Ligand SMILES: Nc1nc2c(ncn2[C@@H]2O[C@H](COP(=O)(O)OP(=O)(O)OP(=O)(O)O)[C@@H](O)[C@H]2O)c(=O)[nH]1
C-alpha cells in the first residue's frame with residue numbers, strides 16, 4: 336500500500352485521538368496492528384504497512400491494537416483499548432490469551448434452521464459483553480425458513496434490548512440490514528459455531544477481494560505456508576472486518592460481569608436475595624425463584640445463567656490455579672538453584 340490511507344478508514348476514533356499528548360499530536364504516527372507473531376508484528380499506518388520487531392520491554396499486543404510510532408517508525412507506546420477479547424487457550428493450556436482489540440461490534444451468527452439455541456446465544460452475548468463490544472445477533476439462513484420473524488421474536492423476548500437481524504448471508508441485499516454497524520471507522524468481528532455461515536457472511540460483506548483471500552487460506556490448510564490472509568479487512572460498505580481464527584474458538588473465562596450484563600434482570604433479582612451467595616434453588620428469601628413463580632422469569636433462562644456462571648467459575652479458577660502453580664514452581668526452581676549454589680560453594 337503506497338497511497339496515503341486515511342486513519343478513519345483504519346478504525347481511528349476520537350477515543351484514541353484523545354489519548355495523545357500535545358507532543359504526540361505533532362510527531363507520533365498512529366498505527367494499527369494487522370498481524371502479531373512471535374518475533375514481529377505487522378502494522379498499518381497512514382504511511383502504509385511496516386514490520387516492527389518485538390522487544391521484551393513492549394507490552395503484549397494483539398490484532399486490532401492501536402499504537403504510536405515515532406517518525407523513524409520506532410514503537411513508542413500502546414494506546415488504551417476500547418474493547419478486548421481474551422480467551423482461555425484451547426486444550427489443557429489454561430493461560431489467558433489476547434484475541435482481538437478494539438472491536439466495536441460483534442456479529443453473533445446463529446443459523447435459524449439447525450443451530451438455533453437460546454442458551455448458546457446467551458453464552459456468546461456474555462462473551463461480547465465481557466469484551467465491551469456491542470453485540471448484534473445475526474440469524475442466518477433466514478431464506479431456508481418460511482417466516483423468520485418468530486425466531487427474531489423469540490430472541491428478543493429472551494434478551495430485551497439486544498439487536499437482532501435475520502439475514503441470508505449469500506445475498507448482498509439481505510445484508511443491507513447490517514449497514515448501520517458498518518460505518519467508516521467501525522471495526523466488526525464475527526462469532527458463532529461451525530457451519531452457521533460466518534465465512535459466507537464475511538465474503539458477501541467484503542465483496543470480491545475476500546473471495547481471493549479465502550482461496551489462499553484454503554491452500555494453507557493443506558500444508559502450504561503462504562499466509563497472506565489479512566486479519567483486518569476493509570468492507571465494501573465501510574468499516575473493517577477483524578477476522579482472526581481465535582475468535583472462532585473463544586470460550587468463557589473471567590466473564591462474570593459479561594454474564595451479569597447479559598442476564599441483567601437475573602443479576603438484579605439476585606442482589607435482592609436474602610443470602611448473598613444464594614444459588615436460587617430452594618433457599619428462603621430467594622427473589623429469583625419468586626420471579627419464576629410469578630411467571631416473570633423463565634426457568635430456562637435461569638438455568639442458562641447458572642450454567643454459564645459455573646463454567647466461568649471453573650475456567651477462571653483453573654486460570655488462577657495455573658498462575659499460583661507457576662509461581663510455586665518458580666520459587667521451587669529458585670530455591671533449588673540457590674541450594675545447589677550453596678552446595679557448590681561448600682564443595683569448593
Ligand atoms: N441458504 C443459506 N445458506 C447459507 C447461508 N449462510 C451460509 N450458508 C451455507 O452454509 C454453509 C456453511 O457456511 P460457512 O460460511 O462456511 O459457515 P462458517 O460459520 O464459516 O463455518 P466454519 O468455517 O466451520 O466456522 C455453506 O454451505 C454456506 O453456503 C444463508 O444465509 N443461507
Ligand SMILES: [Zn+2]
Nearest residue numbers: 608613615621
Ligand atoms: Zn436467590
